[in-house]
Amino acid sequence: MNFDYSDKSIALQEKLKDFLETYVHPIEKEVELFHQNPENSWKRWPGMEALKQKAKNAGLWNVFLPSAYGELSPGLSNLEYAPLAEIMGRIIWSSEIFNCSPPDTGNMEVLAKYGNPDQQDKWLKPLLNGEIRSAFLMTEPDVASSDATNIETSIISDGNDYVINGRKWWSSGAMDPNCKIAIVMGKTNFDAPRHVQQSMVLVPMDTPGLKIERALSVFGYTDSPEGHAEIILDNVRVPKSNLLLGEGRGFEIAQGRLGPGRIHHCMRLIGMAQRSLEIMSKRTVQRKPFGRTLDTFSSIRQDIALSACEIEQTRLLVLSAADKMDKVGNKEAKDLIAMIKIVTPQMALRVIDRAIQILGGKGVGSDTPLAHFYAAARTLRLADGPDEVHMSQLGKSTINKYVKK
Numbered sequence: 361m362n363f364d365y366s367d368k369s370i371a372l373q374e375k376l377k378d379f380l381e382t383y384v385h386p387i388e389k390e391v392e393l394f395h396q397n398p399e400n401s402w403k404r405w406p407g408m409e410a411l412k413q414k415a416k417n418a419g420l421w422n423v424f425l426p427s428a429y430g431e432l433s434p435g436l437s438n439l440e441y442a443p444l445a446e447i448m449g450r451i452i453w454s455s456e457i458f459n460c461s462p463p464d465t466g467n468m469e470v471l472a473k474y475g476n477p478d479q480q481d482k483w484l485k486p487l488l489n490g491e492i493r494s495a496f497l498m499t500e501p502d503v504a505s506s507d508a509t510n511i512e513t514s515i516i517s518d519g520n521d522y523v524i525n526g527r528k529w530w531s532s533g534a535m536d537p538n539c540k541i542a543i544v545m546g547k548t549n550f551d552a553p554r555h556v557q558q559s560m561v562l563v564p565m566d567t568p569g570l571k572i573e574r575a576l577s578v579f580g581y582t583d584s585p586e587g588h589a590e591i592i593l594d595n596v597r598v599p600k601s602n603l604l605l606g607e608g609r610g611f612e613i614a615q616g617r618l619g620p621g622r623i624h625h626c627m628r629l630i631g632m633a634q635r636s637l638e639i640m641s642k643r644t645v646q647r648k649p650f651g652r653t654l655d656t657f658s659s660i661r662q663d664i665a666l667s668a669c670e671i672e673q674t675r676l677l678v679l680s681a682a683d684k685m686d687k688v689g690n691k692e693a694k695d696l697i698a699m700i701k702i703v704t705p706q707m708a709l710r711v712i713d714r715a716i717q718i719l720g721g722k723g724v725g726s727d728t729p730l731a732h733f734y735a736a737a738r739t740l741r742l743a744d745g746p747d748e749v750h751m752s753q754l755g756k757s758t759i760n761k762y763v764k765k
């Protein structure tokens with residue numbers, strides 16, 4: 361195992377840190393407050409496009425994408441991208457500046473990997489350019505969606521079209537006025553074997569019959585402008601040319617999509633945890649209960665020491681997963697991907713919780729990013745598969761390694 365960062369990655373890390381320091385840190389609070397103001401719900405912060413252009417000019421664009429796309433992506437490996445995602449994770453809304461935010465990243469990878477040239481021309485190009493945004497519609501309110509084979513949305517063939525009916529929720533990104541395209545997972549054949557009933561189709565957000573029912577919030581955070589929507593698909597008609605890869609291949613695409621997405625979430629979570637550690641460490645020398653500063657209390661030092669240990673342990677595990685994905689592919693790296701998806705959100709929650717505790721009342725308010733970090737990290741014990749599902753798969757795979765059947 362060699363986790364040394366390449367020169368290319370190191371140079372981009374320095375550039376990214378400088379970019380954030382110069383352009384983003386000074387306005388971090390302003391943007392957070394803009395999005396938390398209900399009057400601005402689903403409005404984009406007016407300075408975002410200018411920042412995106414600056415990032416593009418700086419070569420900090422689409423750095424998540426493993427394939428090179430001319431000027432539009434430097435084509436970094438997962439190992440090279442990992443520290444960059446960690447740096448972006450320090451500011452909850454910053455990934456979009458670099459066109460590296462979910463669900464667009466996963467959707468772009470799907471289109472790059474499984475889209476045909478027409479689909480790529482129509483949807484991948486504007487996504488890579490940051491001109492539009494996208495959503496991924498898999499989860500449904502009426503079925504236990506942690507088991508994707510339960511999905512009930514129907515995608516029925518009708519002449520040259522598919523007609524889609526169903527209800528989706530937790531469709532992240534769908535509230536953004538720039539969200540123009542959704543990848544919808546449903547069933548084209550309810551009678552086929554369990555894992556080949558599903559297909560994925562591209563559905564433009566303005567297709568008649570696609571209706572946003574409501575926006576969902578996470579512990580009160582709307583996550584504007586992207587948001588999380590509940591969506592009704594009522595006789596939504598799209599041409600058959602909008603099908604991705606082929607009928608019955610939806611489950612296969614979902615598996616391919618979620619590997620990189622999971623590792624990106626984990627990298628950003630490490631950035632949140634690392635920043636929380638820095639915030640709590642700085643606070644310890646500023647507060648003086650019972651006659652001495654917090655840094656001199658042994659329980660506080662233990663909290664900080666444990667946090668430092670856990671962040672570094674998890675960081676190394678995530679880098680190991682990234683390295684394995686690069687060397688042997690996402691499928692072979694699936695156990696490591698499951699491990700990081702299980703441990704990273706829980707680690708981040710423990711560290712953020714300690715930081716909140718050390719900051720006292722200030723920790724739960726909106727003067728620091730900690731409360732929002734906590735809400736975001738908590739969702740990642742559910743999103744992209746609940747902990748239990750990953751543990752069940754990892755447990756099964758581990759047993760199989762040691763038991764001859």
Ligand SMILES: Cc1cc2nc3c(=O)[nH]c(=O)nc-3n(C[C@H](O)[C@H](O)[C@H](O)COP(=O)(O)OP(=O)(O)OC[C@H]3O[C@@H](n4cnc5c(N)ncnc54)[C@H](O)[C@@H]3O)c2cc1C
Pocket residue numbers: 463496497498499500503504505506507529530531532533578588739742743744745746748749752
């Ligand atoms: C903030 C946020 C953003 C999201 N974004 C998207 C998105 O963009 N697109 C999208 O399609 N979905 C999205 N999701 C949905 C997310 O992926 C699902 O919530 C998740 O897969 C779980 O599905 P479910 O909610 O139907 O839970 P259920 O399937 O009802 O499961 C409920 C609970 O049952 C338990 N459980 C399930 N399986 C097992 C098992 N094998 N063993 C033991 N216990 C088990 C777990 O505790 C689980 O949390 C998002 C969710 C959140 C919170």
